[in-house]
Amino acid sequence: xxxxxxFSPARADLxxxxxxxxxxxxxxxxxxxxxxxxxxxxxVKALSEQLPAGCTLEVLGDDLAARGLSVAxxxxxxxxxxxxxxxxxxxxxSMSWWPS
Numbered sequence: 001x002x003x004x005x006x007f008s009p010a011r012a013d014l015x016x017x018x019x020x021x022x023x024x025x026x027x028x029x030x031x032x033x034x035x036x037x038x039x040x041x042x043x044v045k046a047l048s049e050q051l052p053a054g055c056t057l058e059v060l061g062d063d064l065a066a067r068g069l070s071v072a073x074x075x076x077x078x079x080x081x082x083x084x085x086x087x088x089x090x091x092x093x094s095m096s097w098w099p100s
Contacts, residue, residue, distance in 0.1 A: 001026045002091035005034035007099045009043045018097050024052040027087050030059040030076070033099070038076040039069035048075050058087060 005028055007014045022028070028051070030038050037043045038059040048057070057076040064070060064078065071078050079087075088094060 002087050002094040003028045004094060004096045004098075005030050005037070006032040007097055008033040008036045009040070011099055014097060014099065015047075019050050021095070022051060022055060024054040026052075026054075027056045027058060027091060029084060029087055030057065031063050031084075034097070035059050035063040035067065035069065038071050038073075038078075039064060039067070041072040044073035044075055048073075058083060060084060 001023060003018065003022065003026060005018065009015070028047075037047055038057070044057070051057075058079050059071060059076050060083075061078045061080055
């Protein structure tokens, strides 16, 4: 499953819901405020430690750049919009995680 994560690390309620459904082999694609997870080493480490084995983390580089940020840990792969399309092609289903 491809998870489109667009909420900030401050939303512990959404993070907890999200972590209950993530399965081994899923891809977490961080975009919009979700890119803040990738920009802080502590957030990357905490998220990585809670994920099932085999999950991958990707972040939309344009969203990082728009916020003047960069990837803080090599556990997160920075990609572009074409990378988002490729990720959606690799997974048969997706789930969006936007704050309400």
